[in-house]
Amino acid sequence: MLAPERNWWKPIGRIEKTWLTVALVWCIFLTIMMPLWYFMGKQNVPTESYRTTPKDYAATVNEFVAQYQVGEENGIPVVAAPPGSDVYLRASAWQWYPILQLEKGQEYRLHISSMDFQHGFSLQPVNINLQVLPGYDYVATITPTTSGEFTIVCNEYCFLGHHTMVGKMIVK
């Protein structure tokens, strides 16, 4: 709170220098971790995405469902596409469509887009979370490493029915 003399540019003391060095080394370590994991790690944020429109995307999803539907649950189709293929998920207020059936240990190109508001793809209890935007086709290349029934929760607020937006994914 006090006005110091004008020449406050004084050498930094020994203890401060020690801490500054330690802190800087830590910052450099934090910086290196991200590219390191990008090249070495198995869990990275998907970076593949394309422009789309709700209309085009909905048409693609319908085509996909018609081709690979294997069942139905509560009026929502269950869809099993062969491993390695493109699978499509549609988010809209307040539904995830369709129910995807995947195989454990196999790779899929999972497309996600929204028909209306922003939504949040939150796969539980795996706990993978991605943002879903209208107009963006977001492609996540995923390999399920556990099997069972998983819940897709919407975790981006999408107006009053937001909490009812719950979907399902099956891994066999």
Next chain:
Amino acid sequence: MATLAPTTPWAKGAKDDYRDCPVTTLKVDMHAERLIIANAVMAVVTLTLGGIAALLIALTRWQAVHLLDATWFYRLLTLHGIDMLVAWMVFFEMAGLHFGSTVLLNARHAAPKLAWLGFIMMTVGGLMANVVVLFDPSSNVMFTAYVPLKAHPLFYLSYILFAVGALIAVITFFINIVVAKREGRFGGSLPLVVFGLMTAAILATYTLLEGAAAIVPAFLWSLGILPNLDPGIYRNFFWGFGHPAQQVNLAAMVAIWYALAQMTVGIRPVNEKFSRLAFILYLFFINLGSAHHLLVDPGLSFGWKAVNTSYAMYLAVLGSMMHAFSIPAAMEIALRAKGYRKGLFGWLRNGPWKEPGFSALVISMVMFGWIGGVTGVTIGTEQINMLVHNTLRLPGHFHATVVAGTTIAFMGFTYYVIPLIFRKELKLKKWAVWQPYVFGGGMLLVSLGMITSGLQGVARRNWDISFAGVVPGTVDLTLAIFGIGAIIAVIGGIMYVSIVLTSILTGPRLEASNLLLVAGTNNPLLESTTLTDHQMEDKQNQPKGSLVLVIAFLVWFAVYYLTNWWLLGRTWFIR
């Protein structure tokens, strides 16, 4: 030797409307005093509104209580975000800017009319936002108002009014400093506290401009003038406002930390250059933080995300780590110089723990750094964010920074503003002694409850997680911790508002006679001017205890950070 009030004497005359502060020996411009009072009052009013909302929404998320229906939950959550994160913070900061640019510089307020215009716009904007959210059903869009959720046009207009008002107030801060310098009101350089506030003001300027880039198009879109907006681009600009706004809070809070440390233990900054460089690191790097909110968005590359989320090379984090050492170190030296030299932490044990400014300072620094900072850097790591995005871990992080950190610091500082600026005796002093502990303890539980719930996948901004039917049973426990913490914190909040209201509404106007509120009659602020170079450099007074504290902090930081990488490594493969 540092000086409090150097001084071109104020000329007698009608224009010079000021008083002498008997405690600090500073001159207080009456325009500035009234502006500080008005802004502080609005800060407390909006804090009260946001606090009522806080209690109700916390009691809803506590699944066993589940108080509100869905519509009211989302409505009050929107209100809570606006009143707390924007209105309370910014009103208090404007009070701080008017204070720092006049009283601390022994200077006059050079543009009071402009400042009042800003204040009125902020008040109208702030109250209008409350009314629109409460009465317009389409405006339950959260504080973020993500396009294409469309609120009422008045909703966006209230943001614009508030932001432009704040921008005007910030401009008067710069005007004041230039005028004070030109009129030779203070000798030497800007005091460190004002330097910190200046950092906050510069950050605030471009923050508010980015806010305009997000909100003005949204306003035009809600009126039907613009056809549609790109949700990704809106997010980028919105967070160009939303995130740096938190860094304004950060810079203002650190400035208040230095002020509280000086007022309660009489510190002299160990090295002005060190502390000022830390502020400058904020200035250059902290604006990249917008990316923190876009880490799992489509349309952006790894490189863009990694460079921005890390503030280039965690250089803004480095700034915070520098302050994290320099403030306790200065406190340690000042207390050791008073004779508390026993062991590594004898100085800390002998700190004035009953003085609310001191306890608020320590609680704020510990919770901000150990919980808020550590979780913030971790969840801001590009890949780790996939585990965290939009779960309750996120609000768990920012309740540790903005509430347990900034709000407690602001609350602690208020207790000194009451005698020095409002010129009222502080009432309910015993409550004031306990208030930082009650509020801090409550917020500790809130943060931990949220973070541990989020670790189990519980989503934020969600009225009823049981719909999902997947969360493990321990979630009931962690959400209960959050709920109980919220009740305790609200009790602390009620104590704060009661102390402030009782003090300013009852009792006669009284010139302050003492700086400390409960811990004695000495004046640490003036004592700090007598700390000599010799005392600062004395071997007995070196801040060894603080070095141990920051090393312990770093170890905890590393453990938490690396544990999260381990957690990430266990999940599905994704790229």
